[in-house]
Amino acid sequence: xxxxxxxxxxxxxxxxxxxxxxxxxxxxxxxxxxxxxxxxxxxxxxxxxxxxxxxxxxxxxxxxxxxxxxxxxxxxxxxxxxxxxxxxxxxxxxxxxxxxxxxxxxxxxxxxxxxxxxxxxxxxxxxxxxxxxxxxxxxxxxxxxxxxxxxxxxxxxxxxxxxxxxxxxxxxxxxxxxxxxxxxxxxxxxxxxxxxxxxxxxxxxxxxxxxxxxxxxxxxxxxxxxxxxxxxxxxxxxxxxxxxxxxxxxxxxxxxxxxxxxxxxxxxxxxxxxxxxxxxxxxxxxxxxxxxxxxxxxxxxxxxxxxxxxxxxxxxxxxx
Amino acid sequence: xxxxxxxxxxxxxxxxxxxxxxxxxxxxxxxxxxxxxxxxxxxxxxxxxxxxxxxxxxxxxxxxxxxxxxxxxxxxxxxxxxxxxxxxxxxxxxxxxxxxxxxxxxxxxxxxxxxxxxxxxxxxxxxxxxxxxxxxxxxxxxxxxxxxxxxxxxxxxxxxxxxxxxxxxxxxxxxxxxxxxxxxxxxxxxxxxxxxxxxxxxxxxxxxxxxxxxxxxxxxxxxxxxxxxxxxxxxxxxxxxxxxxxxxx
Ligand SMILES: Cc1cc2nc3c(=O)[nH]c(=O)nc-3n(C[C@H](O)[C@H](O)[C@H](O)COP(=O)(O)OP(=O)(O)OC[C@H]3O[C@@H](n4cnc5c(N)ncnc54)[C@H](O)[C@@H]3O)c2cc1C
Ligand SMILES: Nc1ncnc2c1ncn2[C@@H]1O[C@H](COP(=O)(O)O)[C@@H](O)[C@H]1O
Numbered sequence: 129x130x131x132x133x134x135x136x137x138x139x140x141x142x143x144x145x146x147x148x149x150x151x152x153x154x155x156x157x158x159x160x161x162x163x164x165x166x167x168x169x170x171x172x173x174x175x176x177x178x179x180x181x182x183x184x185x186x187x188x189x190x191x192x193x194x195x196x197x198x199x200x201x202x203x204x205x206x207x208x209x210x211x212x213x214x215x216x217x218x219x220x221x222x223x224x225x226x227x228x229x230x231x232x233x234x235x236x237x238x239x240x241x242x243x244x245x246x247x248x249x250x251x252x253x254x255x256x257x258x259x260x261x262x263x264x265x266x267x268x269x270x271x272x273x274x275x276x277x278x279x280x281x282x283x284x285x286x287x288x289x290x291x292x293x294x295x296x297x298x299x300x301x302x303x304x305x306x307x308x309x310x311x312x313x314x315x316x317x318x319x320x321x322x323x324x325x326x327x328x329x330x331x332x333x334x335x336x337x338x339x340x341x342x343x344x345x346x347x348x349x350x351x352x353x354x355x356x357x358x359x360x361x362x363x364x365x366x367x368x369x370x371x372x373x374x375x376x377x378x379x380x381x382x383x384x385x386x387x388x389x390x391x392x393x394x395x396x397x398x399x400x401x402x403x404x405x406x407x408x409x410x411x412x413x414x415x416x417x418x419x420x421x422x423x424x425x426x427x428x429x430x431x432x433x434x435x436x437x438x439x440x441x442x443x444x445x446x447x448x
Numbered sequence: 449x450x451x452x453x454x455x456x457x458x459x460x461x462x463x464x465x466x467x468x469x470x471x472x473x474x475x476x477x478x479x480x481x482x483x484x485x486x487x488x489x490x491x492x493x494x495x496x497x498x499x500x501x502x503x504x505x506x507x508x509x510x511x512x513x514x515x516x517x518x519x520x521x522x523x524x525x526x527x528x529x530x531x532x533x534x535x536x537x538x539x540x541x542x543x544x545x546x547x548x549x550x551x552x553x554x555x556x557x558x559x560x561x562x563x564x565x566x567x568x569x570x571x572x573x574x575x576x577x578x579x580x581x582x583x584x585x586x587x588x589x590x591x592x593x594x595x596x597x598x599x600x601x602x603x604x605x606x607x608x609x610x611x612x613x614x615x616x617x618x619x620x621x622x623x624x625x626x627x628x629x630x631x632x633x634x635x636x637x638x639x640x641x642x643x644x645x646x647x648x649x650x651x652x653x654x655x656x657x658x659x660x661x662x663x664x665x666x667x668x669x670x671x672x673x674x675x676x677x678x679x680x681x682x683x684x685x686x687x688x689x690x691x692x693x694x695x696x697x
Contacts, residue, residue, distance in 0.1 A: 197612065198585065223606045227587045230575025234541070239660050242570050255664060260568050261474075264465040266667050267568065273660040310584035314600075314611040324607030330696065354697065366629050372590070373604065378461055378566060379485050379624065387696040398461045405669070408694045410686065421675050426689060430680030438683040443697075446687045 130163040131156060132209055133218040134201075134228070136193060138318065140172035144327050145220050145282035147180050151289045152247070152280055153218040154181030159251055160215070167208055169193050169201070178295035180288065190301040194318070197311040198227035204302055205232050216254070217277040222326060229279045238277040241269055245284040245405075254278075262378045262401035282326050283384050284405070325376070328357030330387045333376060333403070335361035337392020337413065337432055341369035346436045347391065353443050359383070361393050377402035392432050395420025412436070449503040449596065451494045452556040454547055454573065455522060456484045456537070456565040457515040467666045474567075474666070483518050486562025490622040492633045493592065494560060495526040504528050506556070510546050511537040516648065523643035524635035530648040539659035540568075544576030546653050551581060557616045558599070563588050563623045574621035584614035590625025 133153040135146045150166060157164040158181075166182040168174060174187040188204060205228065209217065217232065219225040221242055233240040239254075245266070246257040255270040256278060318324075325331065332351040338344065344358075351358045358374060365375035376383055378401035388406035392413060393399060400423055403409070411424040414431050421427045428435055459465070459479045466475040483491065497503040507522040509515040510533040519530040533546050551559060561574035578585035590609070591602035600613050601620065635643070678686045690697045 198587070223588060223604060226571050227575065227585070230572045231579040231585065233572075234544070234576045234579035240540070240570075240572055241661070242572060258568075260666070261459070261465045262566050262569060263669065265467075266669055268664040268667070269661050270664050271661050310614055311586065312613045314613055316605065316608065316610045318605065318608035326606060372625055373607070373609075375624075382569075387690065387694065401461075408690070408696055409672070410690070411675070421677075423672060424675040425672060425694070426686060427675045427677050428680055428683065428686065429677065435680055435683060439686065442684045442687045445684075446691065446697075 129160065129213055129215040130165060131160070131216050131218065132165050132167070132212060132214040134205055134225070135166050135168045135177060136220065136222065136224055137168060137171050139194060140170055140192075142171065142176060145222065146177075147288045148283065148285055149218060149220045149280060150177055150180040150182055151287055151291075152285055153216075154289070154291060155247060156216055156218070156251060157181065162215075165208075165212060165214070167205060169196065174297055175295065179290055179292050181291045181293055183293055183295055185295055185297045187297065187299050188302050189299045190304070193224070194316060195313060197309040197313050198224070199231065199311055200307065200309045202228040202231040203307050206235055209236055215274060215276075219277065219279040221279040221281050225279050229277055233277045236275075238275040239271045239273040240277045240279065241271065242279040244278050244280045247285065248278075259382075259405070263382065263405050264401060281384065323355070323357040325357045325359060325374070325381050325383055328383070328385050330354045330356035330389070331359050331376075331383055331385045331406070332356045332389045332391070333359035333361070333393065334364070334391040334432075335393030336363050338364075343433075344370065346440065350389075350436060350440055350443070353440060353447070356389075357385075361399055390420055390424075391436065393420060394418050395423060449497065449501065449558070450554075450556045451497060451503050451505045452551065452559045453487065453491050453494050453505060453507045453522070453527065454559065454561045454577075455487045455491070455507050455509045455515070455518060456562065456567070456573075457481045457509055457511055457518040458484045458565055458567045461485065461566065465668070471665045471667065472663050481514055481518060483521060484562045484565050486564065486566075486623050487560075488632055489624055489626045490560035490562060490620070491522055491525060491527065492631060493622065493626045494558075495633055496627065497594070498526065498528075506531060506554075508533065508547060508550060510535055510543045519648055520643055521635060523646045523648070524639040525633045526639065527646075529646060532648065532650050533653055534650055535653040536659075539657070539661060540570045540572040541576060542657040542659055544573045545580060545655070545657045547573070548577050548580040549654060550651075551577070555617075558594075559583075559617070559619045561619065561621045563621045571621075574619050578619035581617075581619070584618040585621070586612065586614065586618060587621045589620050589622045592620065592622075592626060
């Protein structure tokens with residue numbers, strides 16, 4: 129019995145949460161005294177994963193994450209999982225993980241625990257804590273199955289442990305003639321210059337308090353200085369001031385960065401649902417009664433149009 | 449075209465979440481149940497498809513009688529018929545398998561689900577249905593064009609979009625973008641009246657699927673300590689605190 133994990137990369141380079149996922153799986157492998165197998169696609173330096181404990185690395189060298197359809201990735205994982213003897217599968221609950229983990233678990237009869245935010249409290253039977261009710265609650269599940277798939281919320285564990293091991297690297301070409309993908313990917317646009325929200329350590333977010341889209345220049349400047357991603361409240365994306373992909377909250381993206389800075393956002397319960405797992409929250413709002421202050425660690429009561437330029441200056445000074 | 453919209457019945461987004469004494473279930477006292485917001489986008493899209501090309505729209509929910517009012521609302525919005533599978537909705541696998549069984553008997557061209565339910569946020573049911581029926585699966589769909597046997601979809605990926613194409617039947621897990629917020633349909637008086645005469649079928653499950661996952665405990669995330677208020681004349685202090693205390697910059 130051993131462990132299997134799928135590790136994502138973009139253009140061959142691993143993502144930040146890639147190593148978190150390997151570290152997470154390694155910890156379970158150690159407890160079970162078993163091997164950790166990692167599958168990835170067209171990685172430039174697959175051996176990097178051994179630094180975090182991958183004993184066996186399978187690099188599918190003729191298929192790229194950026195081009196493959198979800199069902200093809202699921203199919204290839206399934207083939208390898210069936211060839212092994214894996215008790216536990218570990219995924220990252222990213223968009224890709226959310227696409228492939230239900231398919232693989234259903235086809236191969238694993239129980240799926242998604243939105244996991246803790247190391248297992250017990251391994252057999254498997255029990256883990258997961259986000260529920262859009263972060264308003266935590267649910268601890270126990271699975272009575274021997275075969276389990278765990279999908280962890282990116283950055284929720286926040287541990288990357290170096291534990292170099294001797295490894296075996298298999299560079300494999302997938303025989304494309306054996307599988308006809310169900311989905312045809314026509315094109316993909318991934319904005320590489322911007323930091324993706326689920327990956328961002330710091331997120332600067334603004335709401336209706338900013339009055340109009342033309343005022344986002346200062347938000348972007350602040351975000352650039354902090355190397356942060358940008359987000360917004362729902363009405364802001366509804367009005368088209370910002371793209372829908374920046375909408376965070378219960379019906380948008382759920383994030384859990386180290387630092388969330390909310391500017392001119394009132395802190396409605398549906399907004400909080402997507403951001404209150406952030407480790408630190410700063411709220412800047414002109415209304416001292418804004419509900420967001422109750423869920424914040426640091427607050428400044430005042431006009432964003434005065435405070436943000438000051439904050440930008442202070443950060444510039446601090447950086448020097 | 450035959451369209452199925454899977455609807456999960458969830459606590460209203462403004463609900464305060466509390467648990468029963470044994471901490472195993474949601475305390476439903478005072479909670480209003482609604483159509484899962486993501487499913488609402490799918491339902492509206494399905495109704496648009498019905499209006500523009502004569503599709504037939506069925507809504508389905510697996511659960512107890514509580515979901516009937518939610519299904520009635522879907523009928524009032526414009527669905528043609530509704531089905532409730534009278535089974536426990538605790539296990540995503542069982543819910544998905546029951547819906548897949550229903551789909552094997554009744555042919556649908558598009559099976560719409562929401563991207564996730566806002567209760568347990570599993571995001572599992574749509575993928576499970578697709579895998580069980582061996583159909584293409586388009587997750588996080590934010591735009592959809594269709595012909596009789598093909599769909600063209602726009603879907604979200606981690607920090608961008610993907611355009612993809614597949615043949616029908618297919619499972620589509622949707623969200624805002626499929627239709628816009630302002631286009632969401634609300635029941636009209638006439639809709640509510642005609643909904644009363646539309647069929648709401650209650651079916652007993654034909655197979656039982658065992659549930660291997662049990663809830664040990666529900667809890668609330670730990671509360672934040674009090675908010676430190678920093679004077680607007682001393683913004684520099686915030687930068688210092690973020691550096692020295694929070695250690696995030
Ligand atoms: C089903 C449902 C789902 C929803 N899902 C989401 C979701 O996922 N995400 C989400 O964000 N919302 C969601 N909402 C909407 C939510 O209820 C709120 O309406 C929304 O979050 C409010 O956005 P806001 O804070 O930007 O705007 P407002 O509530 O209008 O708040 C603006 C804030 O800016 C402050 N302000 C004004 N001027 C200034 C200034 N010059 N400087 C500083 N501060 C200023 C004001 O004091 C106020 O607090 C949902 C609602 C429903 C019903
Ligand atoms: N009990 C249910 N009955 C019908 N559809 C459901 C049910 N539970 C989940 N779904 C569908 O599956 C989607 C994702 O739900 P989940 O996998 O629970 O996050 C929902 O948006 C619904 O479309």
